[in-house]
Amino acid sequence: xxxxxxxxxxxxxxxxxxxxxxxxxxxxxxxxxxxxxxxxxxxxxxxxxxxxxxxxxxxxxxxxxxxxxxxxxxxxxxxxxxxxxxxxxxxxxxxxxxxxxxxxxxxxxxxxxxxxxxxxxxxxxxxxxxxxxxxxxxxxxxxxxxxxxxxxxxxxxxxxxxxxxxxxxxxxxxxxxxxxxxxxxxxxxxxxxxxxxxxxxxxxxxxxxxxxxxxxxxxxxxxxxxxxxxxxxx
DNA sequence: CCAGACGTTGTT
DNA sequence: GTCTGG
DNA sequence: CCAGACGTTGTT
DNA sequence: GTCTGG
Numbered sequence: 012x013x014x015x016x017x018x019x020x021x022x023x024x025x026x027x028x029x030x031x032x033x034x035x036x037x038x039x040x041x042x043x044x045x046x047x048x049x050x051x052x053x054x055x056x057x058x059x060x061x062x063x064x065x066x067x068x069x070x071x072x073x074x075x076x077x078x079x080x081x082x083x084x085x086x087x088x089x090x091x092x093x094x095x096x097x098x099x100x101x102x103x104x105x106x107x108x109x110x111x112x113x114x115x116x117x118x119x120x121x122x123x124x125x126x127x128x129x130x131x132x133x134x135x136x137x138x139x140x141x142x143x144x145x146x147x148x149x150x151x152x153x154x155x156x157x158x159x160x161x162x163x164x165x166x167x168x169x170x171x172x173x174x175x176x177x178x179x180x181x182x183x184x185x186x187x188x189x190x191x192x193x194x195x196x197x198x199x200x201x202x203x204x205x206x207x208x209x210x211x212x213x214x215x216x217x218x219x220x221x222x223x224x225x226x227x228x229x230x231x232x233x234x235x236x237x238x239x240x241x242x243x244x245x
Numbered sequence: 246c247c248a249g250a251c252g253t254t255g256t257t
Numbered sequence: 258g259t260c261t262g263g
Numbered sequence: 264c265c266a267g268a269c270g271t272t273g274t275t
Numbered sequence: 276g277t278c279t280g281g
Contacts, residue, residue, distance in 0.1 A: 014254085014264025045264065046263045065263095069251070071276045079261070080252050082264075093251045093277060114264070116255085121265085174253080187254070230265050232263040250279075254264095261268075 013136065013172055013189035014082060015229065016043045016111040017125070017240060018050070020133045025060070028133055029107060029197075033060040041239040043108075044232035045082040051170050052105040053140050054201040060107070067171035068143040069094045075143070078169050084139060086175040086190055086212035090205070095171070098139035100205055105135035105197055106172055110240065112229055113184040113222075122245055123229050124184050126222045135197050137190040137212060140170040173212060180217035191215035 018025075019039035026032055031052050037060065043049050050060035066078030077094075084095045110127030128134065145164040177188040192200055196211045203211075224245035228234045 016264095042263095044263050046261090067252095069276085071251085076261075077251080080254095083253055085253070088252095093279095095252090097276085112264075123264090171252095185254090232265070246281105248280085251277085259269085262266085263264105 013111040013113075013174065014045060015232075016106075016108045016136075016189075017041050017127070018043055018108055018133070019237070019240075020107075020109050020131075025107060025133060029060070029105065029135075031058055031060050035062055039237075040235060041237060042229055042232055042235040045079075047232075049170075050107060051138060051140065052107065052135075052201070054101075054103050057201055061168070063104075063140055063168045063170045065171075066169055067094065067098065067139060067141050068167060068169045070097065070141060070143055072143060073146055075145070075167060081171050083174045083187075084171045086137075086173050089139070089173060089212075090209065095139055098141045098171075099208075102140045102142075103200055103208060104138040104140045104170055105192070105201065106138040106170065107133055108136055108189075109133045111136075111189055112225070113181065113188075115184050121227075121230075123225050123227060124222050125225045125240055126181055126184070126188070126220060128219050129221050130219075135192045135194075135200075137173040137192055137200055138170045139173065140168060143167045143169065175212060176214050178214050178217040178220070180220055180222055184222060188214070 022037040045065045048062040067081040068078035114121040144166045173190045174187045181188045223242045229239045
């Protein structure tokens with residue numbers, strides 16, 4: 012984990028909580044999924060919620076698909092891994108959330124659970140972001156003869172969520188969980204030096220957190236509505 | 246030296 | 258089984 | 264994370 | 276781009 016989360020806190024509350032303004036409208040989300048463009052607060056523009064695609068694509072990747080299997084980065088090794096080292100040093104971000112989902116394998120089927128604060132207040136997950144420019148395609152003589160410039164390839168900005176060992180509550184469900192930051196740690200995660208940031212990658216205590224079963228409707232990323240966070244019988 | 250990988254989760 | 262899409 | 268696709272030739 | 280493996 013974490014591979015799915017919620018972000019339905021009203022925009023005004025999020026703007027106050029993170030002291031940032033959105034670059035496009037924030038909508039209530041009950042099923043944020045990898046591959047989607049989601050609001051994050053990056054270190055280089057902390058006054059904004061910027062929409063980045065979930066699934067970090069390293070700058071050197073030759074294909075965008077490299078991001079498919081980089082939706083999470085292990086806290087224990089994030090500084091060593093080539094895919095994340097640069098981003099860790101220079102491009103950390105906050106991933107606003109108000110709960111994340113975990114699936115418990117029950118031999119055959121899987122029961123999703125939602126983990127959140129008891130009062131559903133928003134929090135930040137530790138994230139890294141990256142900017143990737145698609146390789147320029149060789150168009151032969153086209154650029155010279157045709158007069159017009161070749162089509163500009165827009166850089167793609169992506170992010171990943173850092174994971175660590177779970178607390179006792181979440182360990183009942185899963186053996187990994189997202190790094191949840193204390194509000195007073197957020198500034199350091201964004202702007203501290205790498206060693207200071209590393210000290211924040213620990214397991215969030217389970218005080219004030221709760222976990223409860225939810226409908227398997229959350230399984231499909233196409234579903235996204237308040238019914239997804241309703242408690243069901245496990 | 247060059248070639249090939251570069252990741253996590255979960256499962257066996 | 259594995260990759261892509263969301 | 265899970266769901267859904269996974270392909271070509273040829274025709275409209 | 277940079278590291279690991281051979």
